Each structure stands twice: as structure tokens, then as C-alpha cells.
């Protein structure tokens with residue numbers, strides 16, 4: 001039911017937002033370019049920083065990681081990240097033998113409190129359709145080559161569940177503190193279309 005409602009609402013909301021944006025720009029209340037910059041910031045810089053802090057904490061704190069894997073919603077909420085589109089969080093861990101990638105095949109469900117706004121490609125029909133059918137090819141287009149002996153698991157988000165990928169901690173970060181580690185956790189690494197950055201890159 002919730003999903004059906006969401007699907008019906010999205011185009012309508014999109015139109016309303018566009019209409020509002022045009023009106024505000026016309027009245028000189030906003031500059032569309034600044035708005036684009038703001039959206040971009042929430043997509044790539046501000047939003048995903050919350051998720052990065054969650055992952056970095058899990059990398060350094062085994063007890064927290066255990067809790068995060070068992071009850072993602074509560075463990076994430078304990079750091080102050082909760083609310084709309086983050087009510088039911090499931091964290092899935094990448095390992096040397098399993099790589100996880102997240103999609104919402106029906107619409108564009110995305111964990112807002114931890115990742116901010118979804119990138120355009122996440123909402124695009126080609127990503128949603130193809131990542132299920134040929135995940136390795138899609139990941140290759142993101143510059144991510146997954147070895148043949150690594151299993152790729154695709155997780156389909158729903159209106160009820162949002163997934164967050166825990167990327168593998170990069171090698172050479174043994175002496176990194178939590179804040180330094182968080183810098184290595186990119187948005188794409190928490191969707192599964194990328195890896196955490198190697199130190200110094």
C-alpha cells in the first residue's frame with residue numbers, strides 16, 4: 001500500500017516542486033543555480049557524511065558493529081541519524097568474498113538520514129533495471145571491477161526497508177582514527193557502486 005502511494009505521489013510532488021521553483025525564481029526569491037548547488041551538496045557532501053560516521057565507528061568499535069549489524073535502525077539512531085526514510089535500516093557488510101549493492105527497483109527508496117538525497121542515477125530506470133540483471137556490468141561502468149570469485153548480491157529496497165552497505169575497511173588504515181576513516185567512506189561505497197577510498201587518494 002505504502003509503495004503504491006509513493007509511486008503515485010512522486011510525479012505529482014516532482015511537478016509541484018518544479019512549479020514552486022519556477023515561481024520563486026521568477027519572483028527573484030531564489031537563484032536556480034544556487035539551488036542546484038544546494039541539492040548537489042546534500043547529494044554528495046553533507047548527506048553521506050552521516051553514513052560515513054556510522055561506518056567509521058563500526059570499523060573501530062567491534063561492539064558498535066555487532067549492534068549495527070543486529071539492529072541497524074537503533075545503532076544508527078544512537079548517533080543522531082533517524083527519521084523519514086530511515087525508519088528501518090539494515091546494514092549489509094562487504095567481505096573479501098561478497099560484494100553488496102543496493103537498488104530500489106520500484107522507485108527510488110533511499111536512506112535519507114544516512115546518505116542525504118539520492119543521486120540522479122540511483123533514480124534512473126536503466127540503473128534500477130540493469131543492476132538486477134547484470135550487476136557486474138553496471139558496477140564496471142562505475143569503474144568497479146568485481147573479481148569472478150566474489151559473489152555480488154543485489155538488495156532491493158522497499159518502502160519498509162532501507163539498506164546501507166558497510167564497505168571493507170581499506171588496507172593501510174590501521175593507525176587512522178574515526179574521523180580520518182570517515183573521510184574515506186564515500187556515498188557510492190555505502191550504496192555498493194564504489195569502494196571506500198584507499199588512504200592518500
Ligand code: FE
Pocket residue numbers: 104105106107108109110157158159
Ligand atoms: Fe523505492
